[in-house]
Amino acid sequence: MQITFLGTGTSQGIPIIACPCIVCHSKDLKDKRLRSSVLVEENGKTIVIDTGPDFRQQMLREDIKVLDAVVFTHEHKDHTAGFDDIRAFNFINKRKMEVYASARVQEAIRREYPYIFSDFKYPGIPEINLHLLENKLTSIEGVDFLPIEVMHHKLPVFGFRIGGFTYITDANYISDEEKKKIKIQKYWF
Ligand SMILES: [Zn+2]
Ligand SMILES: [Zn+2]
DSSP, X not given: OEEEEEEOOOTTOBSOTTOOSXXXXXXXXXXXXXXXXXXXXXXXXXXXXXOXXXXXXXXXXXXXXXXXXXXXXXXXXXXXXXXXXXXXXXXXXXXOEEEEEOHHHHHHHHHHOGGGGOXXXXXXXXXXXXXXXXXXXXXXXXXXXXXXXXXXXXXXXXXXXXXXXXXXXXXSXXXXXXXXXXXSSSTTO
């Protein structure tokens, strides 16, 4: 399995627009951080966790030619605002994008991207197959994703365990029950 951190920045990225602070003016490359997202490559499949506002730039930077699925952690804009750009893969890969999201995130996607779901589709819009993501082991294009439900204040957010790798974003509370999924060495064998 190959993991690529596409972005590890704050919700605004680093540097922040117009920010006068030292970090935002730093020349250190580690202080240039795009919005949070991770690319998972396993068994010939390429899956992205979240499509934030930097999604286009991240796909170009990593020279991704095929994307098999999108998995969402939660609906905040810094994790979903680049979603429209998945249509590039529709055109090139000549198929619909497989999209995995909780019921709540699906509601937000329908609200924010109504044209994707309209009966009279404008040509060139994203084509997707939407799959319900629940808090249970889910095969995403043949790759096992174990959701870990964490809390971001009052908002539930999905982290994921994929094999020996755990990815959690936007969390300030993890219940003991969910923590077990991270600690147990081989959770589902
Ligand atoms: Zn700053
Ligand atoms: Zn968030």
